[in-house]
Amino acid sequence: MTRGPFFMMDNLCISLAHGRWLHSVVDRVSLAIDRGEVVGLVGESGSGKSLCALAIAGLIASPLTISGGRIFLEGVDLARLSGERLRRLRGDQVSIIFQEPMTALNPLMTIGDQIGEMFVLHRGLSRRAARDRAIAALEEVQVPAARRRIDDYPHQLSGGMRQRIMIAIALACDPALLIADEATTALDVTLQAEIIALIVDLCQRRGTAVLMISHDLGLVARACSRVAVMYAGRIVEEQPAGALFSDPRHPYTQALVGALPRLGQRRLSGQRRLSEIPGLVPRISEYPKGCRFAPRCPIAESVCERMPPEPRSVPSGGETRCHLHD
């Protein structure tokens, strides 16, 4: 067997059962990430980006189902693993950092026990040995006075510190893949940059693949090498981060980049108003048959309404799904 990419979602489809209907909420999403690489997945709320994260971690439950495609991590198809193997995989090989550190941490356990639990469960260490490892893990995420902090409860820490604890837990067992799902959205701008830099730095050193899910295009652009853009359950464009913002190819990406308030833009153009994307994201039950962006697209033609576009390659080495791209 030839060695494929380190991590890969291959034509992943997720469906939502609603009465007699089966709606496709994530449609043929493919994305590969290499060892130590940070790849971004951006999209607006409801675009399906978080569902991809849940599917990777095996957390898709009724009424949602994985209706097609495969998820490979180091050659193993995660989409076909049984419950027990998935449970052992989570936290060990695949970790997720969620948006809200206060709800993700257990308020009744000290942070030392919560980090140490990872070593006890996945590595079979004694509690005493796990505690030492937990202190080392805290030092690695740059928590000052780790030895003193280890017996603190989550409520005694600031938001930034809590998110550092989440990173320590997520990286405790050296996972092959780390998913950061809006990991810094709840934090201040100044802290966001710091936490992202910490995640990127730690993962690149360990060779962990990172899937960074966010709606903040600017943040993703800075941290990631490649970025995929999702709209209504499909990846519409994937390019190296620089090219995606300097030379977006899909009309949706173009509109999204245009709608972003940018530093210095008003000084250059004298314009205070921003360009808007007219209309709204369609409901899941009302996804158009062809290109899902067609009803809001400024250049849509009749072919766009008839059939879904296939990926086409772009000069930067990425892909875009637009019928009108040549």
Add this chain to the structure above:
Amino acid sequence: MIDLTCSAPFQEEALLRIEDARIHYRVSAGWLRSGLLKAVNGVSLSIQRGQCLGLVGESGCGKSSLAQAIVGTTRLESGRILLEGEPLTRCGRRERLRRARKVQMVWQDPFASLNPRRSVMEQLEAPLKLHGFSDRRDRVMAMMARVGLRPDAAQRLPHEFSGGQRQRIAIARALIAEPKLVVCDEPLSALDVSIRAQIINLLLDLQRELGLSLLMISHDLAVVEHMCDRVAVMYLGRIVEEGDWREIFEHTAHPYTRSLIGAVAEPLAAGTAIDRLSGEPPSPFSPPSGCAFHPRCPCAAPSCRVGGNPDPVQLSSAHWARCGLIKEM
């Protein structure tokens, strides 16, 4: 010391003037002890008619406390807030009602700020009833059209709307009784990128067409640069830099403002190192000596660590900053 309230080049009476406002909270700090949290520590600001003032800073710097004092939900420890020259001090019912007629607020979270059991019509009509307006239905329908809501939205409940639509409803509710000033506390941070642009444009249009004044509280400097006429930067309860938007962004004087601008993730700068501010703001219970920003300041000198907070330095007719290292021009 210079007179900060006169720094704006306007002769006209400002719409809102805050003079040396202080807000203190008594907070329990452990077993049988209580501490005094100085959330706002001597802030003077003014907003002219039709102007948009941006107030930026990290969480905990006191910007939301100041907003609450302006709308009257938090009491000032000392200092004054003048609206059209009249002080807002007493907090009786009639006083609050009179203030609500002139000052309204748009909150961050449109999911929490609307009553889930009242239809859009009821929620928009309520302020009109309270202030004794006639032709209420017509006003509601006109305002809904103005903020881009369809007429059939009137009978629906908030849960039937998306985040962006709800923020439109919240803006309509704030504007329906024709206030002079709207305080917006992070009105965009719960919204998606494309919706954010729509709401920014809506606020800008309303400001221009209705001659509205806006106080825009945000931590996103890119948004503030786009929207505001003046910008004030707040750190640990004090304004550390204030000026015309162009001055603030072109001739940034305070190192803290520079760090905030540097923290804006600019997509076209992809691949560049993230310019970051290390550490978190110090506890407001025990502010550091000298300049409050010195423990995090990349260019702090020994002189910044001693004494009190630096006095404001006037940099031009419409720009001043509080940093011990800048020399008066």
